[in-house]
Amino acid sequence: MKHSFCLILFVLGTSLLKAENGAFSDGKLLSVVLVFASILIGFFIYLFSLDRKLTKIENQIKDE
Numbered sequence: 001m002k003h004s005f006c007l008i009l010f011v012l013g014t015s016l017l018k019a020e021n022g023a024f025s026d027g028k029l030l031s032v033v034l035v036f037a038s039i040l041i042g043f044f045i046y047l048f049s050l051d052r053k054l055t056k057i058e059n060q061i062k063d064e
Helices: 002-021 029-062
Strands: none
Touching: none
């Protein structure tokens, strides 16, 4: 798993370096990365809040 993650990062890094003439120079690639990061951060915040709510419900059930 760790090796595949490193390989993906390597491929993404080399593709970003090669994309300097195209979308990267126009700022389009940066926009895509920012939107993707925003969606990912929102997803993790949602999962965190859902986990807190479920833990609260589990504790209420244990107390009864």
